[in-house]
Amino acid sequence: MTALLRYQAALLARSQRWLPPFILYAAFLGVGVQGGQPVLDSLGYAAAALLPVAAWLVRICVTGEPPAAGHCVAAAVGPGRAHLARLLVAWGASAALGAVATVVVTWISDPASSDHQTRVPPLQAAVAGLLAALACALLGTAVGALTTWPLLRSTGRAVPALLLAALLALVVSGSPAQAAVSGLVTGSRSGTVDFPLLPLAGAALLAAAATATACALTSRRSP
Amino acid sequence: MQRALRLDDVGRRYTIRGPWVLRGIDLTINAGELIRVEGTNGTGKSTLLRLLARTEAPTEGRVSGRPRTAYVPERFPSALPFTPVGYLTHLGTVHGLTRAAAARAADDWLTRFGAAPYARTPMTQLSKGSSQKVAVAQALLAEPELLVLDEAWTGLDTEARGELERAVAERTAAGGAVVFVDHDPSRLAGVPDATYRVHDGTLNRRTEQVTSPVGPYVVVEVQGPPDRRPPTAPHTRAEEPTPGTYRLTVPASHSDVLLRDLLTARPPWHVLSVIRADTPHIPHDQEDHR
Structure with a gap:
């Protein structure tokens, strides 16, 4: 599995197809986050923006490998494991991006509540922001896994489905990502830090289910 | 299995x-x-x-x-x-x-x-x-x-x-x-x-057997101690023109495999000649001149 992950990671890193989502995310943050803003608000924004980026990265990892090359790997390790490696690498990339964003946002933001009256401990804020980012990365990975091959094959259907699902995952109440982000934003008003552990667990569960579904279908669908 | x-x-x-x-x-x-x-x-x-x-x-x-x-x-x-x-x-x-x-x-x-x-x-x-x-x-x-x-x-x-x-x-x-x-x-x-x-x-x-596959072939002549048969690699035809000398005809694709078998056998066979041929059978009138 290590060799498989290293291969998929090299494929993603060297293809440079990761650049557009990374740049888009940087642009999101550049527009929405400014120095001196309340830290929890900014962290919530950074985590929410990560979700569509994570879904896009999954799409890049799955469609980036030419099908014939995918068959060579699938013959060696089985199609399910080959697909699992793609999804894990995509999730790893978005989690790393989220971690970097969390550090930067915590660094430049004002460690205070929304009205700048109550002090918010920056380290605790960073941990809460990181957990929210991980939850959003997990849910984004689930969205990406369910809106690309082997579930949806035509680009014309897959891309709108991905965008719609990402949007819904952010706004529908009861979604772990929505819960994690609104937890940060609500906490910002009173200046209290809540660790979004429950949303993280929910997102992990959904991501695991989506991954299992996608990997199980790889050998059933045509390439 | x-x-x-x-x-x-x-x-x-x-x-x-x-x-x-x-x-x-x-x-x-x-x-x-x-x-x-x-x-x-x-x-x-x-x-x-x-x-x-x-x-x-x-x-x-x-x-x-x-x-x-x-x-x-x-x-x-x-x-x-x-x-x-x-x-x-x-x-x-x-x-x-x-x-x-x-x-x-x-x-x-x-x-x-x-x-x-x-x-x-x-x-x-x-x-x-x-x-x-x-x-x-x-x-x-x-x-x-x-x-x-x-x-x-x-x-x-x-x-x-x-x-x-x-x-x-x-x-x-x-x-x-x-x-x-x-x-x-x-x-x-x-x-x-x-x-x-x-x-x-x-x-x-497919049941109809392709009996004589079309070439190219490699003919390997080997020598070994008497009453010892050369390794019978698959698809190899063996003839014994003189006692102790064997002429092995093998599809060109399998010649390296055969030679490896011959040379790594214990004791190894002595390879006299390796000739490429386009047909498996060497006409009899030429056989004596070799």
């Missing part, structure tokens, strides 16, 4: 109500077997090979056995962001080799297929034939127990085609199974243990 692969009443279709691409397929592939699959375009040969490589699951029926498998696709993309050596090292480790062993095997196989000069050129700059060599090397470097070749010869140059035939002979001699599809009827002619024909979604074993 973990290494044998078995298909029991296997069927495959791509959509729930779509047409059956293959149906009622029963096939067993044992270790060391060389199997040829024939059929006109679009009959499901590639689907069958993907079922054998287990990259696709059957819609009905059962596939059992899990040999270590390598697969060469019909068309290999050059749109990979690696150099041949880099890609092959990755694939070698995916097949279970260590990084050092994978890098060594990558160099060896690229050299064998005459691809060493561009071993470190980005794959996006390679020609179709050159990237096909990378595809073939990818499958051979881990010495798989089952090698599945989907028109792997297409696009290769003459030397590389011969090398791939020799590599297939080596693989089967080492106990690996090989299944291949190729448009050229003379490809490894006379050597396969079985030939199957895909027709109308079913698989039929």
